[in-house]
Amino acid sequence: MTTYIIKRLFLLVPVLLGVSLTTFLLLRLTPGDPATSILGVQATPVEVARIRKALGLDKPWYVQYGIWLGNIFQGDLGVSYQSKKPVAELVRQRFPATLELTVAALLFSTLLAIPIGILTAIKRNTAADHAFTSFGLFGISMPDFWFAILLILVFSLYLGWFPASGRSPWAAGIGKYFKHLVLPALALGLFNIGALMRFTRSSMLEVIGQDYIRTARAKGLSENRVVLHHALRNALIPTITVLGLQIGYALGGSVIIEQVFAWPGIGWLALTAINQRDYPVVMAVVLINALVFVLSNLIVDVLYTWVNPRIRISEEAA
Amino acid sequence: MRLVGQNTRVFIVLIVVALGFVFAQEPKYGGTLTVALHGEIDTIDPHQSVTIVGNQVYQNIVESLVTPNANLDAMEPELATDWTISEDGLTYTFNLRQGVTFHNGQPFTSADVIYSYNRIMNPDFPAADASSFTMVEAIEAPDENTVVFKLAYPFGAFLSKLEQLWIIPNDESIDVEQNLVGTGPFAFKEWISGDHITLERFANYWDNGKPYLDAVVYRPIPEDATKLVELQTGGLNFISNVPYKDVAKLEQDTNLTVYRTLGVVRDHFGFNVNKPPFDNALVRQAMGYLIDREAIAEAIFEGHAQPAQIAIPESHWAFNPAIANTYTYDPAKAKELLTEAGYPDGFSATIKVSPTYPLEIKMAELIAEAGREIGVNFEIIQLEWSTWIDEVVSKGDFDTEIVLISGGMDPDDFFYQWHHSGEVFNLWRYSTPELDKMLEDARKASSQEERKALYYQIQDTLIKEAPMVHIVYNESIMASASNVKGFVMTGREDMTFKDVWIDQ
Numbered sequence: 001m002t003t004y005i006i007k008r009l010f011l012l013v014p015v016l017l018g019v020s021l022t023t024f025l026l027l028r029l030t031p032g033d034p035a036t037s038i039l040g041v042q043a044t045p046v047e048v049a050r051i052r053k054a055l056g057l058d059k060p061w062y063v064q065y066g067i068w069l070g071n072i073f074q075g076d077l078g079v080s081y082q083s084k085k086p087v088a089e090l091v092r093q094r095f096p097a098t099l100e101l102t103v104a105a106l107l108f109s110t111l112l113a114i115p116i117g118i119l120t121a122i123k124r125n126t127a128a129d130h131a132f133t134s135f136g137l138f139g140i141s142m143p144d145f146w147f148a149i150l151l152i153l154v155f156s157l158y159l160g161w162f163p164a165s166g167r168s169p170w171a172a173g174i175g176k177y178f179k180h181l182v183l184p185a186l187a188l189g190l191f192n193i194g195a196l197m198r199f200t201r202s203s204m205l206e207v208i209g210q211d212y213i214r215t216a217r218a219k220g221l222s223e224n225r226v227v228l229h230h231a232l233r234n235a236l237i238p239t240i241t242v243l244g245l246q247i248g249y250a251l252g253g254s255v256i257i258e259q260v261f262a263w264p265g266i267g268w269l270a271l272t273a274i275n276q277r278d279y280p281v282v283m284a285v286v287l288i289n290a291l292v293f294v295l296s297n298l299i300v301d302v303l304y305t306w307v308n309p310r311i312r313i314s315e316e317a318a
Numbered sequence: 319m320r321l322v323g324q325n326t327r328v329f330i331v332l333i334v335v336a337l338g339f340v341f342a343q344e345p346k347y348g349g350t351l352t353v354a355l356h357g358e359i360d361t362i363d364p365h366q367s368v369t370i371v372g373n374q375v376y377q378n379i380v381e382s383l384v385t386p387n388a389n390l391d392a393m394e395p396e397l398a399t400d401w402t403i404s405e406d407g408l409t410y411t412f413n414l415r416q417g418v419t420f421h422n423g424q425p426f427t428s429a430d431v432i433y434s435y436n437r438i439m440n441p442d443f444p445a446a447d448a449s450s451f452t453m454v455e456a457i458e459a460p461d462e463n464t465v466v467f468k469l470a471y472p473f474g475a476f477l478s479k480l481e482q483l484w485i486i487p488n489d490e491s492i493d494v495e496q497n498l499v500g501t502g503p504f505a506f507k508e509w510i511s512g513d514h515i516t517l518e519r520f521a522n523y524w525d526n527g528k529p530y531l532d533a534v535v536y537r538p539i540p541e542d543a544t545k546l547v548e549l550q551t552g553g554l555n556f557i558s559n560v561p562y563k564d565v566a567k568l569e570q571d572t573n574l575t576v577y578r579t580l581g582v583v584r585d586h587f588g589f590n591v592n593k594p595p596f597d598n599a600l601v602r603q604a605m606g607y608l609i610d611r612e613a614i615a616e617a618i619f620e621g622h623a624q625p626a627q628i629a630i631p632e633s634h635w636a637f638n639p640a641i642a643n644t645y646t647y648d649p650a651k652a653k654e655l656l657t658e659a660g661y662p663d664g665f666s667a668t669i670k671v672s673p674t675y676p677l678e679i680k681m682a683e684l685i686a687e688a689g690r691e692i693g694v695n696f697e698i699i700q701l702e703w704s705t706w707i708d709e710v711v712s713k714g715d716f717d718t719e720i721v722l723i724s725g726g727m728d729p730d731d732f733f734y735q736w737h738h739s740g741e742v743f744n745l746w747r748y749s750t751p752e753l754d755k756m757l758e759d760a761r762k763a764s765s766q767e768e769r770k771a772l773y774y775q776i777q778d779t780l781i782k783e784a785p786m787v788h789i790v791y792n793e794s795i796m797a798s799a800s801n802v803k804g805f806v807m808t809g810r811e812d813m814t815f816k817d818v819w820i821d822q
Binding site for chain 2: 031032033036040044047050083084090094149152153157160163167259260261262264275
C-alpha cells in the first residue's frame, strides 16, 4: 500500500508539468496583453514594449516557461502583475476560503444525498421516490449562479437568516463564521446532491436485486441490517468514485459561486486574474487546483480498499 | 441650449440645499462606512492604478495640488493653497498648504511634490499617467512651500492634468504598492485580497475637524443582486454602479438614498474609417441617423440617459450649441445618404462589442434592427474585454464598435487623445492635418475664449466627418443607507468620503 501511494505521488510530477505547460500555452495563445492591462488602454506602444520587457514577456515562450518552472522548483510562485503582491501570499490568503467552501459543500451534499439515495431506492416508485428524484433532476439542471441568487433573495432579503456575501473569520465567532458559509455551500452543493443522490439510488437498486441480498433476507436478517450492512457497503463503491470526481466539479463551480457570494477564494481570484491577464496568478491557481484534484482522487482510491476489502491494490499494476 | 433634465436637476439641488439650511444638522462623528466596489482593485498605488475601483479607494488616501470641483468645470486648491500663471502661460507657481502632515507623521513639503513627479516620470516605472505631463519641461522647488512648473509650450488644460500628480512622501523606504501613505482624510490600514480594504480616520488631517467617519471598509462585490441585497439588509451602507432597472425600486425605499448625476459617461458608435464602406463620410453620417437615441434611453436605461451628439456634455462651457440635435432618428435620411454614397442597396458589416458592457450589446441590437430596414446588415460580434481591446484598440481589426467611455474635464480630455493622429485612443483612425492642427492649437491657446472658438470648430468637424457618432450620456447612480449624510456626487465615478458622516 505504501509503495502504491508513493508511486502515485511520483506520478504527480508529470501530471502537474502537463497541466502547467497546457495552461501556460493557452494563456499565451489567448488574445489580450498583460502590459495593456497593467498600464491601461491609453498606454503608448513604447510603454507597452517597456513593460513587456520588464516582465520578460518579450522572450520566446519556451524561455518564459523555463524561467517560470525554475522559479517554481525554488518555491517561488512569482509576483502578481496587478496587485504586486507575492502570488504565494495571495494563495495563502485565499486558498483556505475555497477549501472551506468546497469541503462544506461536499459534506453537506454527501450527508444529504446518500441517505436520500438509499431511501429512494428502498421506497422505489413511491411518492417520496418521485419527489426526491425530481429534486435531484432540479439540482443537476439548475444553473448554479441562478440558484445562488435565488438563495440570496429568499434567505438574506426576505427571511434575513443569513448574510448575502463575504466570509467571516474564525476570530469573529464560530456562529458568525457558519452563518456566512451556509448559503455559498448550499449553492455549490446543489449540483452534487442531485448527481450523488441519483447515483446512490441506481447503484443501491442494482445491489438490492443481487442474489446475496436475497440470501441475507432469507437468513432472516432484519431489513435495516440487510440494507445498511450488506447492500450499502457494496453500493457505496461506485458512489465513492463519483465523489472523487465531484471534488473537481466543486472546484470548478466555486469560480462562479465565489463571485456571486463575494467569497474570497481562489476560484474568484483566478477569474479576476484571467480577465486581467495576470499570468503568474492564473498559473498558480490552476496548479493548486490540479494538485488538490489529483490528491483527493488518490485519497478516494485508498478509501476503496477500506470500504471493500475485496479490492486489493495490485502493487505491480500501479 | 441646455437639457431639460439638467435644469430640473439643478432645481432639485437648489431645493435640497435650501432644505439643508432649514434643517441644518451638525455632522456627527464616528461610524464605519462599508462600501461595495464593483470588483477587486488592481493596485493601491495611485501612480500605477488604471481602474475606476482603484481610483475610488486611493482618492481617499492621497491628495493632489489641485482637485476638480463637484461640477468638474474648475480646479480648486487642495495641497496647494493658490497659484499664479505667467503671462506667456509657461510658468505655473504653486504655494503649498502649510502644516500638512502625511499619515506617517512626516511634514508635507515641496520635496514630496518633486519626489512624486519624478516617480511618475521615471522611464523604468510603469506609471499610468506619465503621458499627462509631456508638456512639463522642468519642475523646481525654490523653497519648502513653493513649487514651480516650467512648460515647454502653453497648455490650457495643465491644471486639470495636475490632478494625476498624487502626492506621496519623499521616502524611498515606503512600499507604496503595499502600504500607501498620503495626506488624505483616511489612512490605509490593510488590504486582504478578495475580502476587504480598510482605511482608518486620519486624526491629523489638515482640513480641521474632518473626516467624520472612524473607518471606511471596501468590499469587492461583482454581482449586482448580491450588492443590492447587502445594501437593503444593512451589510453595506454605500454602493456604486446601481443597475438602471433597480433605480426605481431603491428610490421608493425610505431607508435608502439614491444619488444620480448625468456626467461624462457616454456611449458612441464608432467606425473604422480605413475600411469601406466606412471610409466614406456620407456612410458614417447615415449611421448617425440610424440611432433612435430616445428609444435607447427609455428601453435600455429606463430613462436614466440623455441623447448625445458629441463627447462633451451640453452643460460644458466648450459645448458648441450649433451641433445640438444634428443627428436624429431618421432612417429615410440615412437611406438617402447611403444612396448618395453609392450604396443604394446597403451593405454588410460587423459591430464589435464586449459582454463587459452588456448595455452596449443591446444598443448594437437596436441599431442592427434599424439597419435591416434600409438594407444594412450588421452582424454583432461579442468579444471578451481584453480581446476587444486587442482587436479594436491595438490592431484596428473591426468595422464598427460600440463602447462606453468615461472621464474628462477639460475639453482637451474629450478630444485630443481620441482624435489626434497616432493617439492610442484614436480607435477609428480618422486623421487629417487640419484636425490635428486645431487640436494642438486648442490645447496651447491660453484664453478660454480663444479655446472655445477652436473647440467649436473641432466639434463642427467631428459632427460632419463622423468618425464616430454619439448615442447617449449615461447617468451615474450610487446609493447609500438614508442615515449616510454629506456625500456629494460628481459627474465622474468619484467616491470621496471626507465630508461624509453617519446620523446614528
